[in-house]
Amino acid sequence: xxxxxxxxxxxxxxxxxxxxxxxxxxxxxxxxxxxxxxxxxxxxxxxxxxxxxxxxxxxxxxxxxxxxxxxxxxxxxxxxxxxxxxxxxxxxxxxxxxxxxxxxxxxxxxxxxxxxxxxxxxxxxxxxxxxxxxxxxxxxxxxxxxxxxxxxxxxxxxxxxxxxxxxxxxxxxxxxxxxxxxxxxxxxxxxxxxxxxxxxxxxxxxxxxxxxxxxxxxxxxxxxxxxxxxxxxxxxxxxxxxxxxxxxxxxxxxxxxxxxxxxxxxxxxxxxxxxxxxxxxxxxxxxxxxxxxxxxxxxxxxxxxxxxxxxxxxxxxxxxxxxxxxxxxxxxxxxxxxxxxxxxxxxxxxxxxxxxxxxxxxxxxxxxxxxxxxxxxxxxxxxxxxxxxxxxxxxxxxxxxxxxxxxxxxxxxxxxxxxxxxxxxxxxxxxxxxxxxxxxxxxxxxxxxxxxxxxxxxxxxxxxxx
Amino acid sequence: xxxxxxxxxxxxxxxxxxxxxxxxxxxxxxxxxxxxxxxxxxxxxxxxxxxxxxxxxxxxxxxxxxxxxxxxxxxxxxxxxxxxxxxxxxxxxxxxxxxxxxxxxxxxxxxxxxxxxxxxxxxxxxxxxxxxxxxxxxxxxxxxxxxxxxxxxxxxxxxxxxxxxxxxxxxxxxxxxxxxxxxxxxxxxxxxxxxxxxxxxxxxxxxxxxxxxxxxxxxxxxxxxxxxxxxxxxxxxxxxxxxxxxxxxxxxxxxxxxxxxxxxxxxxxxxxxxxxxxxxxxxxxxxxxxxxxxxxxxxxxxxxxxxxxxxxxxxxxxxxxxxxxxxxxxxxxxxxxxxxxxxxxxxxxxxxxxxxxxxxxxxxxxxxxxxxxxxxxxxxxxxxxxxxxxxxxxxxxxxxxxxxxxxxxxxxxxxxxxxxxxxxxxxxxxxxxxxxxxxxxxxxxxxxxxxxxxxxxxxxxxxxxxxxxxxxxxxxxxxxxx
Numbered sequence: 001x002x003x004x005x006x007x008x009x010x011x012x013x014x015x016x017x018x019x020x021x022x023x024x025x026x027x028x029x030x031x032x033x034x035x036x037x038x039x040x041x042x043x044x045x046x047x048x049x050x051x052x053x054x055x056x057x058x059x060x061x062x063x064x065x066x067x068x069x070x071x072x073x074x075x076x077x078x079x080x081x082x083x084x085x086x087x088x089x090x091x092x093x094x095x096x097x098x099x100x101x102x103x104x105x106x107x108x109x110x111x112x113x114x115x116x117x118x119x120x121x122x123x124x125x126x127x128x129x130x131x132x133x134x135x136x137x138x139x140x141x142x143x144x145x146x147x148x149x150x151x152x153x154x155x156x157x158x159x160x161x162x163x164x165x166x167x168x169x170x171x172x173x174x175x176x177x178x179x180x181x182x183x184x185x186x187x188x189x190x191x192x193x194x195x196x197x198x199x200x201x202x203x204x205x206x207x208x209x210x211x212x213x214x215x216x217x218x219x220x221x222x223x224x225x226x227x228x229x230x231x232x233x234x235x236x237x238x239x240x241x242x243x244x245x246x247x248x249x250x251x252x253x254x255x256x257x258x259x260x261x262x263x264x265x266x267x268x269x270x271x272x273x274x275x276x277x278x279x280x281x282x283x284x285x286x287x288x289x290x291x292x293x294x295x296x297x298x299x300x301x302x303x304x305x306x307x308x309x310x311x312x313x314x315x316x317x318x319x320x321x322x323x324x325x326x327x328x329x330x331x332x333x334x335x336x337x338x339x340x341x342x343x344x345x346x347x348x349x350x351x352x353x354x355x356x357x358x359x360x361x362x363x364x365x366x367x368x369x370x371x372x373x374x375x376x377x378x379x380x381x382x383x384x385x386x387x388x389x390x391x392x393x394x395x396x397x398x399x400x401x402x403x404x405x406x407x408x409x410x411x412x413x414x415x416x417x418x419x420x421x422x423x424x425x426x427x428x429x430x431x432x433x434x435x436x437x438x439x440x441x442x443x444x445x446x447x448x449x450x451x452x453x454x455x456x457x458x459x460x461x462x463x464x465x466x
Numbered sequence: 467x468x469x470x471x472x473x474x475x476x477x478x479x480x481x482x483x484x485x486x487x488x489x490x491x492x493x494x495x496x497x498x499x500x501x502x503x504x505x506x507x508x509x510x511x512x513x514x515x516x517x518x519x520x521x522x523x524x525x526x527x528x529x530x531x532x533x534x535x536x537x538x539x540x541x542x543x544x545x546x547x548x549x550x551x552x553x554x555x556x557x558x559x560x561x562x563x564x565x566x567x568x569x570x571x572x573x574x575x576x577x578x579x580x581x582x583x584x585x586x587x588x589x590x591x592x593x594x595x596x597x598x599x600x601x602x603x604x605x606x607x608x609x610x611x612x613x614x615x616x617x618x619x620x621x622x623x624x625x626x627x628x629x630x631x632x633x634x635x636x637x638x639x640x641x642x643x644x645x646x647x648x649x650x651x652x653x654x655x656x657x658x659x660x661x662x663x664x665x666x667x668x669x670x671x672x673x674x675x676x677x678x679x680x681x682x683x684x685x686x687x688x689x690x691x692x693x694x695x696x697x698x699x700x701x702x703x704x705x706x707x708x709x710x711x712x713x714x715x716x717x718x719x720x721x722x723x724x725x726x727x728x729x730x731x732x733x734x735x736x737x738x739x740x741x742x743x744x745x746x747x748x749x750x751x752x753x754x755x756x757x758x759x760x761x762x763x764x765x766x767x768x769x770x771x772x773x774x775x776x777x778x779x780x781x782x783x784x785x786x787x788x789x790x791x792x793x794x795x796x797x798x799x800x801x802x803x804x805x806x807x808x809x810x811x812x813x814x815x816x817x818x819x820x821x822x823x824x825x826x827x828x829x830x831x832x833x834x835x836x837x838x839x840x841x842x843x844x845x846x847x848x849x850x851x852x853x854x855x856x857x858x859x860x861x862x863x864x865x866x867x868x869x870x871x872x873x874x875x876x877x878x879x880x881x882x883x884x885x886x887x888x889x890x891x892x893x894x895x896x897x898x899x900x901x902x903x904x905x906x907x908x909x910x911x912x913x914x915x916x917x918x919x920x921x922x923x924x925x926x927x928x929x930x931x932x933x934x935x936x937x938x939x940x941x942x943x944x945x946x947x948x
Contacts, residue, residue, distance in 0.1 A: 051537065339865070339866070342865070352877070354877060354879070354880040355880055356880055357847060357879045357880050357881075358847075359880065360876070360877065360878045361875075361876070361877050362874070362875065362876045363874075363875045363876075364872065364873060364874050364875070365871075365873060365886065365888070366871060366872050367860075367869075367870060367871040367888065367890055368868070368870045369860070369862070369868060369869045369890050370866075370867075370868045371862075371865060372862035372863070372864060372865045372867070372892045373865070373892055374862075374890060374891065374892070375889075376889065376890040376891070377888060377890070378871065378886075378887070378888050379885075379886060379887040379888070380873065380875055380884070380885075380886040380887075381883075381884065381885050381886070382845075382875060382877040382882070382883065382884040383882075383883040383884070383885075384880050384881060384883070
C-alpha cells in the first residue's frame with residue numbers, strides 16, 4: 001500500500017500511542033476504537049494517488065515532530081487570555097476548546113431545564129451512555145475514510161449537544177476551537193449534535209489559530225436531525241499558514257428536516273472540508289454553501305457528498321471562491337440520486353475567480369443518478385473579474401485596486417448575504433472586506449486581537465460616484 | 467393500449483439489433499493468445515520494417531507491466547487476453563483493380579448494412595476504404611485523390627509506400643505507453659487507415675472508412691493516422707457495425723490526428739456495434755483511444771460522435787491545443803439501452819494562447835443501462851486568454867437506468883474562462899402532453915423529442931452521416947417505431 005512517508009513517521013507514532021493509551025471505557029467503545037485503528041493502519045494517511053485526494057497533498061503538513069495531547073492541558077490557560085471572539089454584539093453560548101479539549105467555563109445554557117445538553121464529549125461519554133451508544137460513530141463511517149478512522153480511534157473530547165423534541169434553542173451556540181502550543185501539535189476533536197423532532201438550533205463553529213505555530217487538526221462532527229428539525233450551521237475558518245485543518249462533517253436528515261450549512265474559509269495553510277449529507281427522510285432539504293478567499297500558498301479543498309436516498313428531497317449547493325498568489329483550490333461535489341429517490345431536485349454550483357497566474361483551481365462537479373424523475377443540474381465556472389464591470393467602475397473614477405476589491409466583494413456577497421444571523425453576517429462581511437484589503441492576515445499574525453473596532457469597515461470608495 | 471406510457475417505453479426501448487449477421491469468408495488467422503511470437507507473426511505477415519516490429523515489441527513489454535484501468539464507471543467480467551485471436555485477414559486471392567472483383571459476399575454484407583460501395587461511389591462521391599476484419603479490401607477513389615497528392619490508403623499500405631511519414635508521426639499523439647489499451651493496440655494493431663493531406667490542399671470529398679468486426683473471437687485493433695499538413699482541410703468519417711455474436715469481443719483502437727499550421731481536420735464517427743442482447747449477454751467491448759493534436763498555430767480539430775452500440779464503450783476523443791489560436795471541438799450523442807454501459811467524454815488540454823474549445827455532450831439512457839460523461843478541461847499556465855464552454859446533458863428514459871457526469875476542470879492561469887454546465891432530466895410530461903394534444907402519438911413524440919434533444923450534435927455530422935445517425939437513434943430507442 002502506498003502512503004505518505006514523513007521524516008517523523010507519524011503513522012508509527014500514532015500506532016504506538018494507540019497501544020499505550022487505552023482509556024477506561026465500555027467494551028463496545030473499545031471495540032469501535034480497535035476497528036477504527038485497524039482501518040487506519042490498513043489505509044494509512046491519504047495520499048495523492050487516491051482519486052479523492054489527488055489534488056490535496058498532506059505530506060508537507062504531516063512532516064513535523066508532532067505532539068499528541070490526549071489528556072487535558074493542565075497549564076491553566078484561560079481561553080479569554082489568548083482569544084476573544086471579536087463579533088461585536090454577538091451574544092452566544094460559547095464552548096471553547098483548547099488543543100482539542102473542552103475548557104470547562106462552568107456556564108450552562110438557560111434552556112438546560114428543558115433538557116438541552118451542551119457539554120464536552122468527555123462528559124457525555126460518562127454521563128449519557130445511552131445517547132452515545134445510539135448515535136456515536138453511526139453517521140461518519142470510517143470504512144472508506146482514513147481520517148475519520150483515525151479520529152474515531154483517538155477521539156477523547158469535543159462538543160456534545162443534545163436537544164430534546166420540540167425545543168427551539170433561542171441562544172446561538174458557538175464553539176471555538178483554538179490551537180495554542182509551542183510545539184507542533186496534532187489534535188482530533190470529535191463533536192456530536194443530536195436534534196429531536198421539531199427542534200431547532202443555530203450553531204457557529206469557529207476554527208482559529210492564536211499563534212503562528214504548526215498545528216494539525218483532524219476534526220469529525222456528526223449531526224443527526226430527527227423529523228422536522230432545523231439546523232443553521234456555520235463554520236468560520238481563520239487559521240495561520242502553518243496549520244492544516246481536516247474537517248469531516250456528516251449530517252443525517254430525517255423526514256422534513258432542514259439543514260443549512262456554510263463554510264467560510266478566510267485563511268489557513270491547508271483546509272479540507274468534507275461534508276456528507278444523507279437525506280434519509282422524505283421532504284428533507286439541505287443547503288450546502290461555501291466561500292473561500294485564499295492567497296499566498298494556502299490550499300482549500302471542499303468535498304461535498306449529498307446522498308438522496310429517498311424521494312421528494314431537495315438540495316442546493318453553492319461554493320464560491322477567490323484565489324490569489326500561489327493559492328490552490330479544489331472543489332469536488334458529488335450528488336448521488338438513488339434508484340427510488342424520485343422527484344429529487346438537486347442543484348450544484350461552483351464559481352471561481354483566479355486573480356493571479358500562479359493560482360490553480362481543480363473543480364469536479366459530479367452527478368451520479370439512478371432515478372429518472374429528477375431535476376439535477378450542476379455548473380462550474382472559472383474566470384476573472386468581469387471586464388465590463390471593471391470598465392464601468394474605472395470610468396467613474398474608482399481606482400483599479402478599489403474596483404477589483406468591490407467586484408470581489410460582490411462576488412462573495414452572494415454567500416455572505418445568506419447568513420441568517422444578522423450579527424454574524426455583519427461580522428463575516430467585515431472579515432471579508434478586511435480579508436480583501438489584505439489586512440486580516442496581518443492581524444492573524446498578532447496575538448493581541450485588539451478588538452477595538454467599533455465602526456464598521458468600509459471600502460475607501462466614494463459611492464456617490466457610482 | 468397505445469397511449470400507456472409504460473408500454474410505449476418498453477416498445478421504444480426494445481428494438482432489436484438489425485445488423486446482426488455473419489459473413490462467411492475464408493479467413494487466415496493467427497493462433498489464439500498474445501506473446502512476442504504473435505506480434506512477430508503479425509509483423510511478418512504484413513511484411514513490416516524492423517523499426518515497426520521494435521515499436522510493437524516495446525509497446526508489448528510496456529503493456530505487460532501495466533494493469534487494466536478500473537476507474538471508469540463500468541462493470542464487466544475480466545477479459546482474458548490469451549483467449550483472443552489477434553490477427554484475422556480475409557485470404558487474398560489477387561490484387562483487385564475494380565469493384566467487380568470484390569468478393570460478392572462482401573458486397574452483399576455492405577448491401578445489408580445499407581452502404582453498398584456502388585451506391586456510395588455513384589451517388590455520394592465518397593471514397594470508402596472498407597476495412598473488414600483488419601485488412602483493407604478495397605480503396606475507391608484513390609485515383610482522384612492521388613491527383614491532389616492526398617494519400618488515403620490502408621495503414622499497412624502506407625507502411626510500405628510512405629514509411630518515412632508513418633515513422634515520423636506514429637505514436638507522437640498517443641504514445642505506446644499512454645494507457646493499457648493503447649499499449650495493447652500499439653503491440654498488436656492489425657490495420658487501419660492512413661491519410662495525409664498535403665500543404666494547402668482542401669480534400670474535395672469526404673473520406674470515409676467502414677469498420678466491421680466479423681470473425682468470432684477476433685479482437686479488432688485498428689490504427690488510424692491522419693495528418694493534415696499546413697493549410698489543409700479534410701473531413702473524415704468512420705462508421706461501424708458488427709454482426710451479432712454471443713461472446714464478448716474486444717476492440718481497442720487508436721486514432722491519431724495531427725493538424726499542422728492552419729490545418730483543419732473534422733472527424734465524425736457513427737458507432738453501432740453489437741450492444742449485446744436484451745439480457746445483457748454478448749456485445750462488443752470498445753476501448754478506444756482517440757486523440758488529436760493541433761500542432762501548428764490556427765489549426766482546428768473537431769470530433770463528432772454518435773455512439774449507439776457496444777456493450778461497453780470506453781472512449782475519450784481528445785484534443786491537445788498546442789499551437790496558439792487553435793480550436794478543439796467535441797460533439798457527442800451517446801445512447802445506451804438494455805444493459806449497455808458507456809463511459810465517454812473528452813479531454814481538452816489547452817497549451818497555446820487564445821485557444822478555444824467547445825464540448826457538447828448529450829447522453830440518453832434507457833433500460834438498465836448506465837451512461838457516463840467523463841471529461842477534462844485543463845488550462846495550463848501558458849494558455850493565456852483561452853476559453854472553454856462545456857455542456858453535458860443527460861436524458862433518462864425509464865427508472866432503472868443511470869446517468870452520471872464526471873467533469874474535471876483544472877485552471878492554472880487567471881485570464882482563461884471555463885464554463886461547465888450540465889443537466890439531468892427525463893422527457894417532461896409537458897412536452898409529451900403538448901405533442902399528444904396536437905395528435906402526435908406518444909411514441910412518435912418521444913422520437914421527436916429525442917431527435918430534437920440530439921439535434922445540436924447531429925447537425926455537426928456530414929450530410930451522408932446525419933441520415934444514418936438519425937436512423938440509428940431511431941433503431942436504438944424507438945424499436946418498432948423507427
